Amino acid sequence: MSLNIKLGVSTWLWTSPFKTDTISLFSKIKSMGYDLVEIPVEDPDLIDVKSVKEALKELDLEAAICGAFGPTRDLTHDDVNYHNTSFDYIESCLEIAYELGAGFFAGPMYSAVGKARLVSPEQKKIEWDRAVANLYKVGEMADERGLQLAIEPLNRFESDLINTAEDVVQLINDIGHPAAKILLDGFHMNIEEPDIERAILLAGDNLLHVQVSENYRGTPGTGQTRWDTFKRGLEAINYQGAVSIESFTPEIKELAGAVCIWRPLASSQDNFADEGISFLRNWSK
Secondary structure (H helix, E strand, C coil): CCCCCEEEEEHHHCCCCCCHHHHHHHHHHHHCCCCEEEEEECCHHHCCHHHHHHHHHHHCCEEEEEECCCCCCCCCCCCHHHHHHHHHHHHHHHHHHHHCCCCEEEECCCCCCCECCCCCHHHHHHHHHHHHHHHHHHHHHHHHCCCEEEECCCCCCCECCCCCHHHHHHHHHHHCCCCEEEEEEHHHHHHHCCCHHHHHHHHHHHEEEEEECCCCCCCCCCCCCCHHHHHHHHHHCCCCCEEEECCCCCCCHHHHHHHCCCCCCCCCHHHHHHHHHHHHHHHHC
């Protein structure tokens, strides 16, 4: 059975941060055959949304908007000033998603990436409850714009709160807002999930977006990912969203350091994208 999906790629594969002139990548992305470009919003002030919208329309590309949650963007922090900073940032991202017709805002928005500690059950409960309460507010912000939230589990080295499909299903159930949905990333699943197919089945109809790379963050099809079980899971839930490549360039040192990429993962970033979409086309047939 073939998958009825769109194929996308993140601009993080080539550069960081996304800014208005990053739209120069769009023609290359389109020429490779991608349907969608993932736009990671690190600093909303760097983006002229009107110019981005025009470039997408000219090339008939769709957009997905993803968040970048550094240390100051933490909805579980003890200091509510961090919550307010997060709300302001998320609202800016939601506005961008709305203007670009993206449909949802994605990412690990419950906490700061890299917040990975051994905490007491009592402290974890406090932070879980903060994430639930604050993401309900974010759900209201999204709903006002006709958007949804694609909340992403991260591996244990990047978060101590939400690591698995089971975790994120519990989170969205606790949030209890219709806008709260799920993003699953194959890289994190390869670390945390005993069974990728089961993880996808757990997400079910709540799965809005899928990101992929290999188990080592490299080109899809070149590593140890069980692509057969990945596909079976998506077929079983009749997933019809996008499958988007997310990896990172080692050339941007701050980004490479943040995601611990110390060496090139392909002969070139263009080859990564080109060979990646070729694999995904064949895989999804």
